[in-house]
Amino acid sequence: xxxxxxxSSSSATTANANGGITQQSNDQxxxxxxQNLNNVINSIDKTLGLLHQLHLTVSSFNVASQxxxxxxxxxxxxxLDTMQRLSENCNIQVPMEIVNLIDDGKNxxxxxxxxINSCIAKNQITKGKTDAFKSLRRYLLEELDQAFPNEVEAxxxxxxxxxxESKRLAQAQTSLPNGDVKVKNEH
Numbered sequence: 001x002x003x004x005x006x007x008s009s010s011s012a013t014t015a016n017a018n019g020g021i022t023q024q025s026n027d028q029x030x031x032x033x034x035q036n037l038n039n040v041i042n043s044i045d046k047t048l049g050l051l052h053q054l055h056l057t058v059s060s061f062n063v064a065s066q067x068x069x070x071x072x073x074x075x076x077x078x079x080l081d082t083m084q085r086l087s088e089n090c091n092i093q094v095p096m097e098i099v100n101l102i103d104d105g106k107n108x109x110x111x112x113x114x115x116i117n118s119c120i121a122k123n124q125i126t127k128g129k130t131d132a133f134k135s136l137r138r139y140l141l142e143e144l145d146q147a148f149p150n151e152v153e154a155x156x157x158x159x160x161x162x163x164x165e166s167k168r169l170a171q172a173q174t175s176l177p178n179g180d181v182k183v184k185n186e187h
Contacts (some may be wrong), residue, residue: 036089043083050076 054072057065098108145152 033090036086037092039086040083040090043079043086047076047079047083050079 050072054069054076057069057072061069095111098111101108101111141152
């Protein structure tokens with residue numbers, strides 16, 4: 001005798017199976033993307049080798065080396081075509097500043113260094129402003145405490161209550177794997 005299965009348990013299994021398939025698909029896409037990038041890198045390396053061979057052939061050119069020169073030029077064109085086809089499968093975005101640095105004969109690492117140094121400088125400026133506002137707040141509270149002690153005490157109590165409530169709410173929340181926040185129900 002067949003017993004009907006609980007439909008909710010079978011759909012949960014399907015959902016788990018779909019989730020597993022989705023995860024596998026993402027892993028396969030990442031692996032495929034890495035493989036495509038490796039193929040392009042290998043093609044670039046091969047192109048650089050062909051350019052080096054071509055340079056050697058041209059630098060010692062004579063009539064007898066005309067056929068090897070043509071063969072190497074054809075091999076270079078073929079490899080550039082292969083590189084173009086392989087690069088269509090890669091989705092890599094390079095900032096124009098880096099391309100311009102390379103065109104100028106500079107090291108692209110200089111761009112990274114400049115961006116990091118700029119971020120550090122902006123961070124220091126922002127930290128200085130934050131510290132100045134904290135100092136101003138502290139000074140104003142001291143002055144207000146001398147002039148209006150009861151109001152400042154009430155303000156501090158409100159701030160403490162608000163901070164405790166914020167902390168309690170933050171502890172009551174849990175993050176889900178997709179980045180959403182789940183709030184615990186209070187009874």
